[in-house]
Structure formats: C-alpha cells, structure tokens
Amino acid sequence: MKKILLAFLILTSSHVLFAQEEETPQEATGKKVYRETYTRINDLVHTQLDIRFDYSKSQAQGKVWITLKPHFYATDSLNLDAKGMDIHSVAIMKGTKTQALKYSYNGNNLFITLDKTYKGEEQYTVYIEYTAKPNDYKTKGSMAITDAKGLYFINPLGTEKNKPTQIWTQGETEATSVWCPTIDKPNQKTTNEFRMTVPSKYVTLSNGRLVNQKTNPDGTRTDTWKMELPHAPYLFFMGVGDFAIVKDSYKGKEVSYYVEKEYAPVARGIFGYTPEMIAYFSRITGVDYPWVKYAQIVGRDYVSGAMENTTSTLHGESAQQDARELLDGNGWESTIAHELFHQWFGDYVTSESWSNLTLNESFANYSEVLWDEYKHGKDAADAQNYNDMLGYLDGGSEKKIWFALIMATRKTCSTM
Ligand SMILES: [Zn+2]
Known part of the structure; x- marks a missing residue:
C-alpha cells in the first residue's frame, strides 16, 4: 500500500494499518502495541465465491464455499471474520449436498459448530449465504481511518455527473471480511475462485x-476468476466498471492496464515501464515474477494511494495523467514500482502479523530507489532516498521530529 504524500504516509500509515482492530487504551495514546501472530486453529485452503451486486442498495449477495482444515489439533468449531453482514444460512458440504450447522453471529464474527470433530489436516467445506452491507458497517472510532468498508460502490446510481460507476475493494488490513467471510489474518493463505x-x-x-x-438472460454476465496460488485474504480484489483494457506482456504473461476510456491512448505513457520493471525485479530478487498475470486498475474515490492486491493492483485516480501532464514526467512511476515489488514482498512472502508489516513496506519503498537507480541514474535514486528520509523524520513520533531538529541544529552550529 502506498500513500500519495510521504509526510501524509508516515502520519497516517499506522492509522490505516489497524483500522479494523479494536481500540485499546494504549492505542488511544498512540503508544506502541505489539500485535502477536494470530493463533491458527483452522487454516484456509480454498475459497469459492459467487457474488452479485445490488447497485440500488450498495450491497452484495454472496454464496461462499470455504474449504479449511484444522491447523494441528482436532477441532469441532470454526470462527470466521464476517463483518456487518446478514447471514442467511450456514452449512457443511456433504458431497454435493448441504447439511445445516449451528452458528452464532455477533456482527463481526461467525462462530460455527461443525458437524463433528475434524482431525489435523482433515479438510472440510462450509457453505455460507449472506448479504454484504458495506455502507451499514460501522468501524470503531479510533486513531485509525474510519473508512474501512472493504467493498466500495462509486456513483452506484449514476447520479453524479462526470463520475463513472465503479466497484472496487480494499482489503488491507482486515476489511475483506466485510464482503467475504474468511479468516481475515495475514498468516492465512488460500487459493480462490x-x-x-x-x-x-x-x-x-x-x-x-x-x-x-457467461452471458445471462437478465442482462448480466458472470465472470469467473481463478487464483491458483495461495495468498492472504487481505489481498483479495474485485473491480467492476467501464474500463478500457490496454495489454502488454512479460514472458507470455498478460500485463494489463485498466483505465477510464479517455486515458486509453496514454495508458502506456503511465504504466508502460511495467514489463521492464517486472524483468528488473525478477532479476534482482532471483525469483521470477511468481503470479499468472499482472494487472493495474485505476479506481475513483480511492481511500489511499494504491494497493498491491495480488496480480491486481488498484491505483488512486491521480495515476491517470493526460498527455500534457506526462510531458512533465510521470508522477506515478515510483508508486507503480512500489506496488509491483509488493507482489514479491507482501504478496508472495507475507508478514505473519501486522506488527511485522515493515517486511512489506520497507522493501516496497526500497524498490523505488532501486528502480530509479537502474532506470534514471544515481542522482534520481539519491533524491528518492532523501525524500524518504524526510518523510520518516517528519512524522509518526515527536521524538523523531526532535531528533531531526537536533541534527539540523548541530549541522548549523558546526558550519558556523
Ligand atoms: Zn506499500
């Protein structure tokens, strides 16, 4: 994930990260909280979702089949994150048939009593029918951002002039479970369809x-997307809208840019370095780009700068620059590098708890410097590094600001 402005990033990143967590007295004071690794009782294996969208209500109707297995010890129960939903039914799959299960739901968690005790590694599939109601879900007020709805309907009724109708999702940190029941923790990984x-x-x-x-008789179409390598639920993504799709490739894999149609002629001017970046990052990590494709999409009214959803990065609308603006240089190039590098650091290798998020973000920030040095030379890389340092010193802690002032004073004194 990347914020647009560095200072803003530092000041707000910790807020974004824990938007969905319960506020503790410690957090209210801004003191450090260590978020230990979430205990694994059941593990996700596969998530199959059928979803349709109700634009008139900004809601979604979902049916999900979640395959799991006990992590180690035998268990007869399952706790899923499912935020602000109406739960219609919960069952276990017995072949192609369903068998209803007992459950309780408190608006945030779905506690399910399984039909028997499952042993370690013994897989089972639960089936849940639900309505996701992102606009009704109220996150707890805290230092965190208040907006963590997971699923966003942009201009759903078409009443706002000059704004397209779109749907996009934002999972990090634990908002995927507003639109898809899951174990919404970074130490879980699942394939999905x-x-x-x-x-x-x-x-x-x-x-x-x-x-x-598949085209349906009611004027709708059902698209099936298959993710065959496991990844964490916070990286699930759905995007819907009237986009132009401009396609490049890397070693036969599709590299695509989803932009509003008027930006199709300049899509390569914005994103066109992507195949070269994939090749460069593959080379320096020694790990060839691990996923089946890489798409980038631009969403309206996005709540941050950009987000590295696996194979499907979402960028805020500032990414869309016209031909005139691009003459002055692509202001989004660093963000494109940052989100792409997350496909390795964050998506392929994932922090096991939110306290270890530096694994994701510091490597992604470092990639901006590496790319600049490779493509534009050492001065560009040094400038990037310097701006990153200013951003670090400028936020997050009073102590760091004092440190910066002291350092600045010493420098002034020593040159006097
Ligand atoms: Zn990031």
Missing part, C-alpha cells in the same frame, strides 16, 4: 486469470 455477476456492459478484474465468461 470468484464468480462475479455484473451488468454485461462492464468489465471485471480479480485475482488470477479469467477462466470463463
């Missing part, structure tokens, strides 16, 4: 590859 039913005039984007499109 999402079937999204949308008005047929729109295109869709999700993790993995598009394996099927």
Whole structure:
C-alpha cells in the first residue's frame, strides 16, 4: 500500500494499518502495541465465491464455499471474520449436498459448530449465504481511518455527473471480511475462485486469470476468476466498471492496464515501464515474477494511494495523467514500482502479523530507489532516498521530529 504524500504516509500509515482492530487504551495514546501472530486453529485452503451486486442498495449477495482444515489439533468449531453482514444460512458440504450447522453471529464474527470433530489436516467445506452491507458497517472510532468498508460502490446510481460507476475493494488490513467471510489474518493463505455477476456492459478484474465468461438472460454476465496460488485474504480484489483494457506482456504473461476510456491512448505513457520493471525485479530478487498475470486498475474515490492486491493492483485516480501532464514526467512511476515489488514482498512472502508489516513496506519503498537507480541514474535514486528520509523524520513520533531538529541544529552550529 502506498500513500500519495510521504509526510501524509508516515502520519497516517499506522492509522490505516489497524483500522479494523479494536481500540485499546494504549492505542488511544498512540503508544506502541505489539500485535502477536494470530493463533491458527483452522487454516484456509480454498475459497469459492459467487457474488452479485445490488447497485440500488450498495450491497452484495454472496454464496461462499470455504474449504479449511484444522491447523494441528482436532477441532469441532470454526470462527470466521464476517463483518456487518446478514447471514442467511450456514452449512457443511456433504458431497454435493448441504447439511445445516449451528452458528452464532455477533456482527463481526461467525462462530460455527461443525458437524463433528475434524482431525489435523482433515479438510472440510462450509457453505455460507449472506448479504454484504458495506455502507451499514460501522468501524470503531479510533486513531485509525474510519473508512474501512472493504467493498466500495462509486456513483452506484449514476447520479453524479462526470463520475463513472465503479466497484472496487480494499482489503488491507482486515476489511475483506466485510464482503467475504474468511479468516481475515495475514498468516492465512488460500487459493480462490470468484464468480462475479455484473451488468454485461462492464468489465471485471480479480485475482488470477479469467477462466470463463457467461452471458445471462437478465442482462448480466458472470465472470469467473481463478487464483491458483495461495495468498492472504487481505489481498483479495474485485473491480467492476467501464474500463478500457490496454495489454502488454512479460514472458507470455498478460500485463494489463485498466483505465477510464479517455486515458486509453496514454495508458502506456503511465504504466508502460511495467514489463521492464517486472524483468528488473525478477532479476534482482532471483525469483521470477511468481503470479499468472499482472494487472493495474485505476479506481475513483480511492481511500489511499494504491494497493498491491495480488496480480491486481488498484491505483488512486491521480495515476491517470493526460498527455500534457506526462510531458512533465510521470508522477506515478515510483508508486507503480512500489506496488509491483509488493507482489514479491507482501504478496508472495507475507508478514505473519501486522506488527511485522515493515517486511512489506520497507522493501516496497526500497524498490523505488532501486528502480530509479537502474532506470534514471544515481542522482534520481539519491533524491528518492532523501525524500524518504524526510518523510520518516517528519512524522509518526515527536521524538523523531526532535531528533531531526537536533541534527539540523548541530549541522548549523558546526558550519558556523
Ligand atoms: Zn506499500
């Protein structure tokens, strides 16, 4: 994830990270809290989702089949994150049939009593029907951002002039569970298959590859996206809208840019370095780009700078620059590098708890410097490094600000 302005990033990043967590007295004072690794009782294996969107209510109707297994000890119960939903039914799959299960729901967690005790590694699949109501879900007021709805309907009724109708999702840190029940923790990984039913005039984007499109008689189309390598639930993504899709490639894998149609002629001017970046990052990490494709999409009214959803990075609308603006240089190039590097650091290798998020963010920030040095030379890399340092000193802690002032004073004194 990346904020647009560095100072803003430092001041707000910790807020973004823990938007969904319960506020403790310590957090209220801004003191450090160590978020230990979440205890694994059950592990996600596969998530299959059928979802259709109700634009009139900004809601989604979901059916999800979640395959899990006990992490180690046998267990007869399952606790899923499922935020602000209406839960219609919970069952376990017995072949193709369902068998209803007992459950209780408190608005944030779904506590399910399984039909028997499952041994370690013994897989089972639960089935849940629900309505996701992101606009009704109230996150706790805290230092954190108040907006962590997970699923965003942009201009859903088409009443706002000059604004397209879009849907996009934002999972980090634990907001995916507003629209898909799951174990919404970074130390869980799952393959997934999402079937999204949308008005047929729109295109869709999700993790993995598009394996099927089916036109329905009611004017909708169902797109099936399949993610065959496991990744953490906070990296799930869905995007829907009237986008142009401009395609490049890297070693036969699709590299695509989803932009509003008027930006199609300049999409390569904004994102065109991406295949070269993938090649460069593959070379310096020694790990060839691990995923099946890489898409980048630009969403309106996004709540941050950009987000590295696996194979499907979402950028804020500032990424869209016209030909005139690009003459002065691409102001989004560093962000493109940052989110791409997360496909390795964050998505492929993932922090096991939010307290270890530096694994994700510091490597992604470092990639901006590496890319600048490779593509534009040492001065550009030094400038990037210097700006990063200023951003670090400028926020997050009074002590750091004092440290910066002391350092500045010493420097002034020593030159006097
Ligand atoms: Zn980031």
